[in-house]
Amino acid sequence: MARESGLDCIAKFPNTSLQVKELFVDDDNNKKVGSAAKTIILSSQSLPEMDDNDNDDDDQQGVNRGVSLQFRDRIMVLPMDAQVSPSRLKSCRSSDSAEKSEDFMATKNAESFSRLHVKEIALESEQAVNGELIKLQYSPPSPTIENHGVSNGVALKVPGWYVDIEDDWPGEAHLYKVEKVLFRGKSKYQDLFVFQSSGHGKVVVLNGDVQLTEKDEFAYQEMLTHLPLCSIPNPKKVLLIGGGDGGILREISRHASVEHIDICEIDTMVIDMYRQFFPEIAVGYQDPRVNLHIGDGIEFLKSAPQGDYDTVILDAFQCMGSEAEQLAGGSLLELVARALQPGGVMASQAQCLWHKEFSVADAIASCRRTFKGSVSYAWSPVPAYIGGMVGFMLCSTEGPAVDFKHPINPLNPKHYGVARGPPKFYNSEVHTAAFCLPSFAYEV
C-alpha cells in the first residue's frame, strides 16, 4: 500500500511521471531475492482515466491492487534481468521491448517540464501472481526535477537537483539540490515551479528560469525599489508593473512619503502562490496604500492618465539587453515615460554585465531615445542569477534633474512599513557603489 505521497504527488501534477529505478522482489523475510525490473515509469498522463472501472484485465488488476489503481494502465516495465522471469510480472503491462519503452521516454523528454521524480515514494505491494505471493518494493529513488532546458543541444538531468540552464547563457548551468517539491502550476501565462532547496531556502522557477531564492531575493527587491525611490524627493504615487510576488511592494512600503501604490499583475497564480508559500515576500500586499489591478501592464499604462506617477517600477519583463528586446520594449518605454511626471523615474531590470552580448553603452543609448532626463546603469550581486549579478536601468523624464548615483532621499532603515525588519541589502553606500562599473563595461 502506498505509505507516502509519491503517487499523490504525481496525481497533482499533470504531465509528470515517476521513475522507480529498481523494483525488488523479496521473500517472506524481506530479503531481496531478485531484481524485477530495471525501470518503471508511472505516468500521470492517464489521470482522466483514473475513475475508469472497466476492469477488463484481471491479471492487471492483481497488480493494480498492490500499486495503485489510478495508474494501472500506465505501468511500463523496461527490460528485466535474468533473475526474475517475465512471467512473474506478466500481470504488469510490460512493454514488448526495450525499444518501445525508450520511445515512450523519448516522447516524454520532448515535453517541457515533463517528468517529475519524487523523493518520498515508498510503496509496497503484496500480490498473488501465478498462485505465488510476492512482495514488490519500490526503492526510494532520488528526487529528480528535470528542467529539460537545452543548452548547446544538451539536455541536463541530474537526479535530486534542479538544473537552471538558460539559452542566454550557453555552456553554463546552476544546480540546486531539491529537498521537496512545493508547488507546480501552469497558468494561462506561465509555468511556475517551487521547491524547497537544501541551500537556498525556497526557490521559485518561472518558465524554466530561477526567479528568486529565499536566500538572496532581498538584494534584487531592495535595489530595484530603493534605487529609484531614494533618487527623487518625496515620492508619492508609484506604479509597479508585474512584481506579483509582493517583494517590491514590501520595499515600497518602507517609504513613508508614498501615498498611493498601484500594482498591475497579469497572473493571479503568482500572487496566490506567493501568499501561500512566501508570506514574508507577499507581506507587501498588506500595505493599505496598495491597489491591486489584475491585467496586462501595457493596457494599464495605456489607460493611465498622463503624468500621473512619480515612479514606475518594471518587474515583469525580461532583461532589456539585446537589440531586439530594446526595440520591442520601445513602445513600452514610451508608455512608461508618458505616465510619469516631469522628472519622474523608472527602474527596470537590465542585463548582467558579464553577458557577452550586453553593452551598457547600447542599453543607455536605447533608453535615451525615450527618456530625456537621466539614464544610468547600475548592478547588484544576486548569486541566484547566472552571472552572479543583475543589472538595472534607471531613467528619468525631462524635468527636475535626477542624479541617480547620489541619493537625495535616504531610506530610513527604522521605518519598516509592512516589512518585518530593516533592509538586508540596501544602504546609501551600496546605492552609490551600484553605479560604479568595471572598466570593461565602458568599452563600446
Next chain:
Amino acid sequence: MARESGLDCIAKFPNTSLQVKELFVDDDNNKKVGSAAKTIILSSQSLPEMDDNDNDDDDQQGVNRGVSLQFRDRIMVLPMDAQVSPSRLKSCRSSDSAEKSEDFMATKNAESFSRLHVKEIALESEQAVNGELIKLQYSPPSPTIENHGVSNGVALKVPGWYVDIEDDWPGEAHLYKVEKVLFRGKSKYQDLFVFQSSGHGKVVVLNGDVQLTEKDEFAYQEMLTHLPLCSIPNPKKVLLIGGGDGGILREISRHASVEHIDICEIDTMVIDMYRQFFPEIAVGYQDPRVNLHIGDGIEFLKSAPQGDYDTVILDAFQCMGSEAEQLAGGSLLELVARALQPGGVMASQAQCLWHKEFSVADAIASCRRTFKGSVSYAWSPVPAYIGGMVGFMLCSTEGPAVDFKHPINPLNPKHYGVARGPPKFYNSEVHTAAFCLPSFAYEV
C-alpha cells in the same frame, strides 16, 4: 583499429578510465545485430604494464588486437544482455558478476578525479571469436568529466559537463560545458585539471575547485593586486606568496614604482601549465623585476629580513573564513606582518559575503589581532566562484596610516608593464565601491 585519440588520451592521464556505454556487435554490412555489453571500462591504471610481452592468454590477445594491446588487462565487461551470449565475448576478461564490476566502479569513485570520459573515442575492432568474425564498435560516448565532488552525500556526474561542487557550499553546483580536456596532472602538492569550456574559455580546476576561467580571471587578479598597491604611495618591493599562474605578476607589472618583485610558489607544475596554456596570464613572468623562488611560502617568510616589503600579496591559501582557518592562519599573518615595513600592506583572498558561516566582523577582528594599522574587507564579482563574488582582506601594519577605501596611488591605465592592454576591471571607482557592503554584512 583506433581511429581517434580516445585511448591516446587516457594513456596520457594516469589514474583515469574511459567508459563506453554500449558495445555493439554488427554483421558484415555494419548492421547492428546486438548489444554486446552495457558498459566497458578501460582504465589507464595499467600503463606501466603496457610493454608487457607476456602473452599468456591467447584468447585475450584476440581482443587486444582489436581494441588496444596497452589495455588488454584492464578491459572489464559489465553484465551483458540476452542478445549476445557471454561466450561471444569470452575473449574479453569479463567480470564474474555485476557485483564485481560495481565493486570496481565503487573503488574508482572513491578516488578524486578518477575517471575521465573522453568524447573523441571511436574505436572499431574486427576479431575472430569461436571461428566467427565479429566487428566491435564503440559508440562515441558523451564526454564526461567527473569531479566526484560530494555534497550532501550526492556525487554529481553530468556527461559532457564539469561539475564544480564544493563542500563549503552544500546544495549548490556550477556546471561548465566541456569542449576539450587540455591538461590533467598531479604534482606532489595538488591536482590540476584544465579544459576548454564552451562558454568561459579555458578553465583551471585546482584540487576539485574551479580556480579561474579565462572569461573573468582578470577581476580577481586585478583587484587583489591593485587594492593594496594603489592604497600606499610609491610601492617598491612586493612579495607574492603563491600566484604561480603569473596573473598577479602581470598586474604588479603595471606599477612603475615597483623595483623588485619576489614570488614564492611551491608547485612548478602550476607554472609550467600556465606558461603552456595561458600565455596571457603567465606573461607576468616576463617582467624583469620578477624573482621566482620555488618553495614553501611559510619558510620563505621565515627567512625574509624583517620589514623588507611594502606589500605582501597572498594568493596561495583558501579563504580566511572560518574560525579554524583564521587560527591556522594566525602564525602566517604574524610572519607576513613581520616581513612588512611599518605602514606596509597585505592583501589576501577572503570568504564570500554570501557564505552562511562567514562574518565580516569576525574576519576583521581576527586580522586586527595581528595587524595594528588598518583592516578592511572588500569584495569583487567573480562569476566563476560559487556565490558569484570573492572577498579580500586588506591589512596594514602599524606606521603611516592607510585608508584602503580611498586610493592615494591611482593606477595609470596607460602603463601596461608586461600586460598586453589596460586593466579590464580595476579603476578607482570600483576600488572604492569594493569596500561598500550590503547591510547584512554588518550584522554581528
